[in-house]
Each structure stands twice: as C-alpha cells, then as structure tokens.
Amino acid sequence: MEISVGQWILIAVLILVPLLYEWSATFKYFCKMAFYNGWILLLAVLAIPICAVRGRNVENMKILRFMLLHIKYLYGIKIEVRGWENFSLKEPYVVVSNHQSELDLLGMMEILPNRCVPIAKRELMYAGTAGLACWLAGVIFINRKKTDDAISVMSEAAQTMLREDVRVWVFPEGTRNHDGSMLPFKRGAFHLAVQAQVPIIPIVMSSYKDFYNKKDRRFTTGKCTVRILPKVDTRGLGSDEVPELTESVRKMMLATFLELSGEPSQSRDACSQ
Numbered sequence: 001m002e003i004s005v006g007q008w009i010l011i012a013v014l015i016l017v018p019l020l021y022e023w024s025a026t027f028k029y030f031c032k033m034a035f036y037n038g039w040i041l042l043l044a045v046l047a048i049p050i051c052a053v054r055g056r057n058v059e060n061m062k063i064l065r066f067m068l069l070h071i072k073y074l075y076g077i078k079i080e081v082r083g084w085e086n087f088s089l090k091e092p093y094v095v096v097s098n099h100q101s102e103l104d105l106l107g108m109m110e111i112l113p114n115r116c117v118p119i120a121k122r123e124l125m126y127a128g129t130a131g132l133a134c135w136l137a138g139v140i141f142i143n144r145k146k147t148d149d150a151i152s153v154m155s156e157a158a159q160t161m162l163r164e165d166v167r168v169w170v171f172p173e174g175t176r177n178h179d180g181s182m183l184p185f186k187r188g189a190f191h192l193a194v195q196a197q198v199p200i201i202p203i204v205m206s207s208y209k210d211f212y213n214k215k216d217r218r219f220t221t222g223k224c225t226v227r228i229l230p231k232v233d234t235r236g237l238g239s240d241e242v243p244e245l246t247e248s249v250r251k252m253m254l255a256t257f258l259e260l261s262g263e264p265s266q267s268r269d270a271c272s273q
C-alpha cells in the first residue's frame with residue numbers, strides 16, 4: 001500500500017503533537033488555552049438555540065452555567081468553596097470578585113447565584129458564538145473606552161436590578177491581573193451598589209500560581225479556593241462614601257486573597273508597589 005504525502009504529514013502530526021505535549025510545558029500551555037477557548041466557543045453553539053427560545057433573558061445564565069460546570073474536570077482543577085451561607089440573601093446584590101485570568105470563569109460558574117449576570121467589556125460581545133450566548137443570557141456590556149457610556153449603562157443596571165430582581169457580578173479591577181496580587185479597584189461596582197442601595201458580596205478566588213502562570217506559560221492541574229465573604233451593607237450610603245467603601249472592601253478582599261494563597265500579608269499589594 002502506498003502512503004501519500006498528506007498521510008505522511010498526518011502521521012507525523014499524530015506522533016509529534018503528543019510528544020511535544022508531554023515534553024514542552026509551553027506547548028502544553030498553548031494547547032490547553034486554545035482548547036479552553038475553542039471548547040467554550042463550541043459549547044456556545046449548543047447553548048445559543050436553547051437560550052434563543054426564551055430570547056434575551058437572565059434565566060439563560062443557568063443554561064450557560066450548567067454547560068460550563070464540567071470544564072474544571074477536563075483540566076483537573078479542584079475548586080473548594082467556603083462561605084456558601086453568605087449567599088443566602090433573597091434580595092438583589094452586587095458581587096465583586098478578583099480577576100486573575102479567563103480561568104475565573106470556572107470559579108464563577110461554580111458559585112454563580114440564580115439571576116446573576118456579569119458586567120463584561122463590550123469586546124466580549126463580538127467573541128463569536130460566546131458573545132452571542134453572553135448577550136442571550138443578559139450579560140451587561142460596557143464600553144471601557146467611553147467612561148460616560150459605561151457609567152450610564154451601570155446606572156441603568158441599578159434600576160434593572162431592583163425592577164427585575166437581578167444580581168450583578170463585577171470584576172472591580174476592570175482587567176485581568178496575572179501578577180498574583182490585586183489591582184486598585186475601579187469604583188463602578190460600588191457606585192452601582194450605592195445607587196441601588198443593595199449589599200455587596202465580595203468573592204475571593206485564591207491565587208492560581210501553583211497551577212497556572214501566563215508569563216511562564218505553565219498550566220498544570222491544581223486547586224483553587226473560592227471564598228464568599230459576608231455581605232457589606234450600603235443602606236444609607238451616598239456617592240461621597242463610595243471611595244471609602246471601595247477601599248475597605250478591597251482591603252478585606254486582599255487580606256483574604258493573601259490568606260487563601262498562603263502569602264504573607266502586606267507583601268503583595270499592587271497599590272503599594
């Protein structure tokens with residue numbers, strides 16, 4: 001039997017890819033990240049027709065959550081959740097959490113409360129099938145390049161939360177932070193909570209440093225602890241108190257992050273570097 005050039009190439013790829021995957025941590029990192037994004041885009045293809053039946057609706061977030069929950073098993077990431085009791089509020093609230101990487105999606109889906117939608121950068125809306133799935137699930141998109149637009153979308157969100165009994169999840173660092181600390185917090189989430197006069201629930205995901213590092217191109221299996229902290233009340237607070245509120249919540253989250261990540265306190269504050 002004669003083997004064609006194409007078949008030789010296929011055989012070489014089938015042999016080389018697994019070898020490279022085993023030998024090179026960098027190659028493994030890129031494969032795992034590519035699969036992560038590709039898999040989510042593919043899952044979104046399945047999610048879209050199911051979500052479309054209801055139209056744009058925050059209840060669709062349950063479908064996305066259900067479809068994404070298994071990914072932690074594919075990647076061998078164990079997620080331990082502490083503080084479930086702090087999620088037992090009936091009323092709307094604003095969740096704020098630290099943002100290390102796109103892998104935060106795993107911790108987020110592990111604990112995402114009912115009727116809770118994230119605030120995301122507008123660019124995500126154009127991320128193909130994932131963008132459409134997010135839109136159908138009621139994800140709130142903001143244009144970070146236009147502060148006034150972002151603020152008005154968030155002010156509208158304050159009204160929607162109360163009118164439609166919706167919870168909102170915000171990453172107050174405003175961008176992914178891969179350096180194992182916490183960036184200074186933007187104030188949008190805190191203005192939102194004060195405008196709606198709803199509590200804030202801080203969430204801390206421990207450092208991924210033992211299993212994931214974007215700079216070193218390292219991605220192995222590992223464990224992440226997600227801690228749900230007690231609610232912070234905003235009743236009676238006005239916009240003048242937002243800066244202090246922001247700082248006190250960040251301080252509490254940073255202390256928890258360092259504790260969960262096994263780091264000495266005070267050593268890793270991105271604000272004091």
Ligand SMILES: CCCCCCCCCCCCCCC(=O)SCCNC(=O)CCNC(=O)[C@H](O)C(C)(C)COP(=O)(O)OP(=O)(O)OC[C@H]1O[C@@H](n2cnc3c(N)ncnc32)[C@H](O)[C@@H]1OP(=O)(O)O
Nearest residue numbers: 043044047120121133147150154171174186187188189191
């Ligand atoms: C099958 C599967 C399919 C796929 C499923 C996937 C589903 C999951 C999707 C998850 C997506 C998660 C994506 C995460 C992200 O995209 S994070 C990035 C976007 N989020 C944020 O940026 C939120 C945090 N940012 C803020 O809060 C900012 O403050 C912002 C509102 C965006 C404005 O930012 P910026 O332009 O940089 O301005 P400042 O922060 O400097 O603010 C300027 C002044 O305005 C005041 N301010 C801010 N917000 C408000 C407000 N709402 N009301 C009134 N005033 C406000 C702020 O305090 C500043 O004034 P002072 O300096 O304090 O005087």
Ligand SMILES: CCCCCCCC/C=C\CCCCCCCC(=O)OC[C@@H](O)COP(=O)(O)O
Nearest residue numbers: 037040041101102104105121127130174175176
């Ligand atoms: C909690 C993370 C949610 C990730 C959901 C990604 C699912 C999309 C899958 C494939 C589409 C590829 C587009 C990748 C988009 C990554 C989303 C993300 O993590 O947004 C980061 C955003 O916060 C802050 O953006 P920057 O760190 O400022 O750039």
